[in-house]
Amino acid sequence: MTTAVVFTGLGVTAPGGLGAERFWKSALTGRSGIAEVAGLDTPGFGSRLAGQVSDFVPEEHLPGRLLVQTDRSTQLALVAAAWALEDGRVDTSQMADYDMGVVTSNALGGFDFTHREFRKLWSQGPKYVSVYESFAWFYAVNTGQVSIRHGLRGPGAALVGEQAGGLDALGHARRVVRRGTPLVVGGGVDSALDPWGYAAQLSHGLTSLETDPARAYLPFDRAADGYVPGEGGAMLVMEDAERARRRGAPVYGELAxxxxxxxxxxxxxxxxxxxxxxxxxxxxxxxxxxxxxxxxxxxxxxxxxxxxxxxxxxxxxxxxxxxxxxxxxxxxxxxxxxxxxxxxxxxxxxxxxxxxxxxxxxxxxxxxxxxxxxxxxxxxxxxxxxxxxxxxxxxxxxxxxxxx
The missing domain is CATH 3.40.47.10 (Thiolase/Chalcone synthase)
Structure with a gap:
């Protein structure tokens, strides 16, 4: 019999609201997180809008030892994963570490961290470049950092599929649970709104040139002229359905x-x-x-x-x-x-x-x-x-x- 895999915890760090319930309220009421990119002083961009997690202050959620070694995308992922585990009432100390895995998707890597270190390399020399650059840029770093922080030593994976990659991560997480790992944290987060990262997102010409945030992203509308890039995402706890019910976890639905x-x-x-x-x-x-x-x-x-x-x-x-x-x-x-x-x-x-x-x-x-x-x-x-x-x-x- 095929194992049913359910969602038991939700964590959101996205434009319009931190936390699943707060974001859900924004989605229902139409509260937008799209605005001019903060701190984008470089001239010459055809667009200046993006969806931004403007109320996220990393220092309020993460210890200093993590702040110095992580890109903004990883910080958003770490907080979303912690909230998902809390929402799912998961006590990782009561589970075997190899019974918990992590599957994330990432499309852009640690752009902001990397480009900050590149500026140091070009302007000050190699000895000023952070040793953490060796992994902070990497597509798999969110999986690794979430695993380390919560002691999730079971199967791990990092997928790259651009906008489709987040659903791929959930699909693969289901596969991992069906293969015998009781619990997997899965999802995806991206952020690349530094000048270089933002320019890369505009390079294929599919972004809107509209300056009004209320008119810039109009899917299925006659006036649609492109999309707006954004940052953030979500992490979700996925479990074997029978085990989730035995431990009294909240069950939001099944990945069928x-x-x-x-x-x-x-x-x-x-x-x-x-x-x-x-x-x-x-x-x-x-x-x-x-x-x-x-x-x-x-x-x-x-x-x-x-x-x-x-x-x-x-x-x-x-x-x-x-x-x-x-x-x-x-x-x-x-x-x-x-x-x-x-x-x-x-x-x-x-x-x-x-x-x-x-x-x-x-x-x-x-x-x-x-x-x-x-x-x-x-x-x-x-x-x-x-x-x-x-x-x-x-x-x-x-x-x-x-x-x-």
């Missing part, structure tokens, strides 16, 4: 299905593979399309990408066949943090029977034939939801969550 695909080569004439990922995830969950109550969309805010996703959703569910929503207009695209944050929102939507609106979006083209949740939260009975994510240059992931 997961799949990942990669798009065909450009110019091949073959369609994108996001729809294939969705169908595989539904098959993995044993769920028919007509049993899905809502979709948390990738929602790129780029017209051609929105059109392709709209066609995929219409083909799978029928015209306006399922409510579609996205919280990303409040946060920006968080890369590896986007999927796990969507998962938190989806789990809380299952709990509360309400979908958050797609903030800012107002004018969905008729040809999309989408039932986008607009303006106000929508109350409805929810048992099964589908999450979609696409990473730059072809990554796709889909996850099915349902009431446990």
């Amino acid at each position: 299905g997961y799949a990942a695909t990669f798009d065909p080569a450009p110019g091949s004439g073959l369609p994108p593979a996001l729809g294939h990922a969705a169908r595989l995830a539904l098959a993995d969950a044993g769920v028919r399309p007509d049993e899905v109550d809502a979709v948390f969309a990738d929602a790129a805010g780029v017209p051609e990408l929105d059109r392709a996703e709209a066609e995929m959703i219409r083909d799978l569910f029928g015209p306006r066949g399922v409510p579609v929503t996205a919280v990303k207009p409040l946060t920006g695209r968080l890369y590896s943090g986007g999927g796990p944050l969507d998962a938190v929102c989806a789990l809380l939507a299952l709990r509360d029977g309400v979908l958050p609106p797609t903030a800012q979006t107002a004018d969905v083209p008729d040809e999309y034939q989408l039932d986008v949740v607009l303006e106000q939260p929508r109350e409805l009975a929810l048992r099964t939801v589908l999450l979609l994510a696409r990473g730059h240059r072809g990554f796709n992931a889909a996850v099915v969550l349902r009431v446990a």
Whole structure:
């Protein structure tokens, strides 16, 4: 019999709210975390907006010994992981250390830390570069630091799939639990809003040039002209369902299905593979399309990408066949943090029977034939939801969550 894997703890460090419940309130009320990038004094950027975790003060949450050796992205991940374990009522001292693992995704690495040390190298010389640069930049560092801080010495992994990577981390965490590890902390966090990191995010030309935060990220809207980058994400505790219930843990929902695909080569004439990922995830969950109550969309805010996703959703569910929503207009695209944050929102939507609106979006083209949740939260009975994510240059992931 296949092991059911459930979510028992949620930790969020994201624009619009620290903590899962605070962020959830922001998602329902439309409180945005998008603003001009703080401290971006370098001229010449085509855009100056980003989703920022403006109320995060690392010194209030982490000891000084960790502050000097970690990038901002790792600090956000450490705090989110600690909150997830606390929310799940996990006492790590009562478990064998090899019975607890960590799976994270990261798309950008420790950009801010690295570029700060590069400036020292160029201006002062190599002896001034921090010894912690040897690992603070690395994509796997969040997995390592969370593991060390909480004594989680079981299976660990670090995945890189850009915006799709966060859902990949949750899918792999489920695989680890099914292989026999009782508890896994999984999720993703990214942050790269220093001048170099921010410029890298603008380099492919998919970001919005709009200067008004309320108009800059409009997925599925007729006026969409790109997305806004952001920082932050979420970490979640995942466990074997029977064990979670035996210990009296809160159970938010089950990760019932997961799949990942990669798009065909450009110019091949073959369609994108996001729809294939969705169908595989539904098959993995044993769920028919007509049993899905809502979709948390990738929602790129780029017209051609929105059109392709709209066609995929219409083909799978029928015209306006399922409510579609996205919280990303409040946060920006968080890369590896986007999927796990969507998962938190989806789990809380299952709990509360309400979908958050797609903030800012107002004018969905008729040809999309989408039932986008607009303006106000929508109350409805929810048992099964589908999450979609696409990473730059072809990554796709889909996850099915349902009431446990």
